[in-house]
Amino acid sequence: MVPVGSACVLERYARTLGGACALSALVALSSCTPATIPPGEMLPIAVDSAVIDDLGGNPTLSQGLTFLGGIELSSPEPLFGAFSSIRFRDEQSFLGVFDTGYWIEGRIRRDAEGRLSGVDAVRLAPLLDASGRESSSKFLVDAESLALDGARAFVGFEQRHRVVTYAPLADLGKALPSVPVAFPFDLDILHSNGGFESLVMAPKGSQLEGALVAITEKSFDENGNIYAAIVGGPLAGEFRVRPRDAFEITDATFLPDGDLLLLERRFSIATGVGMRLRRIEGASIRPEAVVDGEILFEANYRSQIDNMEGLDAIPEADGSVRLIVVSDDNHSILQRTLMLEFRLAPQM
Template sequence: MAASKAVPLRFALYAALLFCGAASPLAPAMEFSPVTATPVTAFKSGSDQREFGKLEFLGGIDFRSSDSRVGGISGIRFRADGHSFVAVSDNGDWITGSIVRNADGRLAGLSEVRATPMIDARGYRKISKSEMDAEGLALRQDEAIVSYEGRHRIDVYPDPGFQASRPSKSMDFVIPREELRGNGGLETVVVAPVEGPLAGAVVTIAERSIDTDGNLFAAVLEGPLKGIFKVARHDPFDVTDGAFLPNGDLLLLERSFTFTSGVGMRLRRIKGDSIRPGALVDGEVLLQADMGYTIDNMEGLDIIEGPDGSTRIVLVSDDNTSFLQRNLILEFRLTD
């Protein structure tokens, strides 16, 4: 494309929505929200390829709802049953529900979806996006842990009961507040395995807050290894979520966006035993995709055990409540 050619309006609108988000209604949801889903049968456009390195594409869905609060998902975690989920949106909503599978075990839809405005520490619901821009979510016994940007913080809600409660406390996120960018702060929050070296500690990673060497700020927030570490950043990718694999390695979801090539995503695996204060961590890229694949603004990641005992990787996109974008849920099986 020639340098003088105008940027397409579609991409200009996409960029604005990607980084700014959109407003949504303030009233809490009292009923289940209607959701329709279309199966995603191909990951690579126009191809029946199923194997992508160490990952096998199992399928997915593209879902929509007439309830504008059902969307904008920036973090998702599944319950132990592998079906029920809790998600947060960057518009400040809790979104709960369950995935539905067809007779072949493939993703087919969502059921019992409900969106509820989050409550801040003062007891107010969704007073503004800058106050309630939820980006990351982690679940552990009795706690739903949420990271926010705009007003940077990590709040802890009771679980169950988070939909009707204010946070019970805020966590020390260790990283100096002045190092966090306004729209690139604490994007990822994840709980490490109890049996591993981090002993169940909460870990956070910034989206685009970098040090003088261009590395991302990250921190272990608890336990004997509490402290700051760094994650190598590879331009143009930014970290949007993470989850620990059964073997203790950390899987990171990363997103890119440029006006010329649109959105991209990749998955990177970090060795779990490399995470410690003062470390600079990096790892193997398991998957990388561009607009030639069925992706969008990929922001959410979780790992579940499949019905066959395999390790499944579930990815979710954030549509920014825009008709230009899609709510995707994609599922892969880790084959190594």
């Protein structure tokens, strides 16, 4: 069963048309009906790629940050899209979630110069409930965040706010959820469309080692700061992130030195879409703290960006980090699924 929200893009387009045009568009629906994924299985899909060489738009990049290139992804499979979070298992293999209630896994492909050129071995599977069934309710499967911890994954959902663990990761078609994770504050205080957009495991050797760090998108306390939590580890508790300039946090990743990198997005009719990367000092993240940090990157609609929602870091042998960012196209013909890559040099 296809969850609410994953309808064919063409159908949505047809609804914006009138008369004969709408009818003509709907005639083509038989060629774009989403595939049915049998229970316990995964669906291999074809994904096409168009290379992005130039970010354009004169974005602001801090010293040490370089744009390496990117790809625009598309697929004839209507289930593809709505990317909310991405995590890399190694230098090539990735795992992600769609906010329409699906897993995605695959491998990135690079050209002779090491730049992103495409993705291979892409497969989808529905996020199952505890009984092993696929949900038909968007309210129950609005997956927005993902963290990997060995053989299990933490997935954060909004609308019905919760974070649950899934296993086994070796066979996502059969992965089942556990009971929800306990938090240091009542999840009823979270904004209906502004819950846990960021889940990330603290790195080994850091002061938060063993903890899950969870950050909401736009759920504010009485002082206007964003709710966040440290779950487990030696410094468990709640903290806050200071919002800046109407940007909303959409994902996060820890850097090898223990600092936390936030991916942020802004959208308005007046200014269009914006993207930002903000670096939080790792030592500042502790219970009762209100954290903030320096801006490493900012771009607006003039650049090759979209609704950027997923971020992960791939450490390199020379101490640098490759940052990969993905966008959520909302299954809209007006948006794109992008995968952009940056290099962050080691701090001197």
